[in-house]
Amino acid sequence: MPILTELPGTPEYIEGIFDLRGIVIPVVDLASWMGITTPDSSNEKRRVIITEFNNILIGFIVHEAKRIRRINWSDIEPTSFMSDTGSMEGSKITGVTRIEGDNVLLILDLETVVQELGLYQPDVEEIPENMDTFSGLALVLDDSTTARKIVKETMVKMGFNVVEAGDGQEGLNKLEELYEMYGEDLENKLKIIISDVEMPRMDGFHFAANVKEDLRFSKIPIVFNSSISDHFSELRGKESGAEGYLVKFNASTFYNEVARVVRAHTS
Helix, strand or coil: CCCCECCCCCCCCEEEEEEECCEEEEEEEHHHHHCCCCCHHHHHHCEEEEEEECCEEEEEEECCCCCCCCCCHHHCECCHHHHHCCCCCHHHEEEEEECHHHCEEEEECHHHHHHHHCCCCCECCCCCCCCCCCCCEEEEECCCHHHHHHHHHHHHHCCCEEEEECCHHHHHHHHHHHHHHHHHHHHHHEEEEEECCCCCCCCHHHHHHHHHHCCCCCCCCEEEEECCCCHHHHHHHHHCCCCEEEECCEHHHHHHHHHHHHHHHHC
C-alpha cells in the first residue's frame, strides 16, 4: 500500500491518489465500490493493483494478492446468464473461469467499472454533419456491454446497420448466419468488422486469424478497437490480418480510421 493523498469531495470508494515515478494515479477501493465488507485482518495484506488500459493508469485496492494466473481466453466463459440476476448486474462481470477444486473466478468488466466511477469518460462527441456517411452492415465484437454500446451508437451515426457479438466465437457464428443470408454477396454487404481484443472463449487475434483464413470472409476488413494501449498488441493486430488498430475511445479518431478502411475496401 502506498501513502495516499486524500481528495476532498470524492466518493468514499476513491481512497486518494499517489505518485508513481512521476505519474499521479487515482486509487479505488474495489470492495467499497462493490459493497463488500472486508475483515480488519485484511489490512496488513492489502495491495494496490495498477491497471493500464485506454491510455490511463488506475489503481485498485484488493484484500490480498495470492498468485498470478495465466488463463487462456478459450477457458473463459461469457456471462450472459448474469443479466437476469437481481443482486449483480451482468454488465459488471465480463466472464467466468473455473480453477482447481471446482471453484469459479468472476472476471470484472473494468471498462464499465472505471466509467461508472467517473475516472474514464470516452470521447463520444458528435460526428460533424459535414462528414461522409456510409451504408451497409458492420459487425461489432466486444464482451463489454458498455464498450459495445458506445461503438454501436457511433457506427449507427455513420450510417451502418450493426450486428453485435460478445466474443470471437459468437462473431464467427454471426458471420456464418450472414453468409447464409447473403451468400457470396456478403463481401459487398458487410463493409467492416470492429473487434475488441480481450474476449471470452475466443480473443480478437484468433478471431481475425480465422476470418482471414476463410476465403468467404477474408476480404472483409477488420479494425481492432481495444483498451490495450501497448505497441506490441498493435503489431500483433496487424500480423493477424487486421487493417487497423485503435485504442478506445475517441469518436473523431474512430470515425477517421473506420472511414479510411471502408473506403479502401470499397474502392
